């Protein structure tokens with residue numbers, strides 16, 4: 001049966017903003033503290049609390065945050081960082097930004113998350129960092145990476161760009177790894193448009209990251225403001241401009257206020273997709289291992305083996321029905337900057353070719369969701 005094509009104005013993804021975010025941004029504009037002011041400190045504190053971690057450092061993106069962590073750890077030329085290829089290419093690019101070499105490991109085809117056994121096989125005398133990814137918001141096996149790192153004297157940076165508010169056996173992502181970096185980009189569960197957050201248990205490391213994001217400055221403008229006698233800052237090391245603004249922080253605070261209902265709606269949409277696709281002849285819904293609670297930042301499905309239709313044709317068909325989709329997570333080692341890396345990653349290549357993502361965001365209405373479900377029923 002072919003579904004009838006109706007344009008319900010379905011968005012693939014859409015930030016969940018309301019008058020609260022608009023009002024909070026307006027208040028910051030009126031206050032004059034646009035950057036480095038009180039909203040940032042408040043946002044960092046609440047974000048850390050949500051992660052059950054002591055410190056959070058706001059930055060301009062995941063990419064700049066991960067760069068600062070690698071830089072602060074002294075990672076550079078001659079060093080290797082083990083990473084999945086099946087990830088948004090930012091994970092890999094940042095390794096190159098510090099002059100180190102990405103080494104690709106294979107993923108588990110059921111969870112799309114990097115396989116600790118393959119990571120262990122790829123460790124050499126040059127390996128310095130393991131950078132697993134909580135792909136699409138599903139927590140990776142972070143305990144396995146912690147154990148590997150301890151055994152081999154390595155560091156772990158958890159790429160949780162997509163995994164804010166996801167949980168592993170009740171423990172929030174951010175409370176588990178040595179350092180976790182989140183993205184606050186517009187497609188994320190909690191967004192400030194652009195932005196990132198580094199979460200750590202180490203107070204001195206958090207302080208250093210705060211300096212590095214602001215040109216190496218020892219004391220922020222806010223800390224110096226109104227002080228008598230006048231205090232002066234110093235610049236003990238080379239830093240960067242990777243700041244996040246108070247405008248963004250004010251929006252982020254309102255996003256945290258609505259976190260629970262946003263997550264609940266995402267869970268409900270995911271539940272309905274999974275119920276509809278569980279016995280579908282063409283597609284396999286995502287697998288969630290026991291004890292893991294993804295935030296459903298994305299909903300990715302994979303085509304069954306030997307099916308009659310290719311992934312791109314499915315996307316075209318859904319597009320004709322006014323249902324926007326995206327291809328599944330990419331294989332970074334197939335892109336020109338990384339093609340010379342001698343990677344053998346059959347699972348990664350298969351998944352990158354056979355997966356697609358469906359619309360999921362709190363603003364997806366019942367009418368839109370039912371329409372999408374009927375389109376899948378029509379493809380059975």
Ligand SMILES: Cc1ncc(COP(=O)(O)O)c(C=O)c1O
Nearest residue numbers: 061062063088090091161183185
């Ligand atoms: C797994 C992963 N890592 C890193 C990033 C980069 O995040 P940002 O755009 O905040 O730098 C993304 C963005 O979507 C991502 O999905």
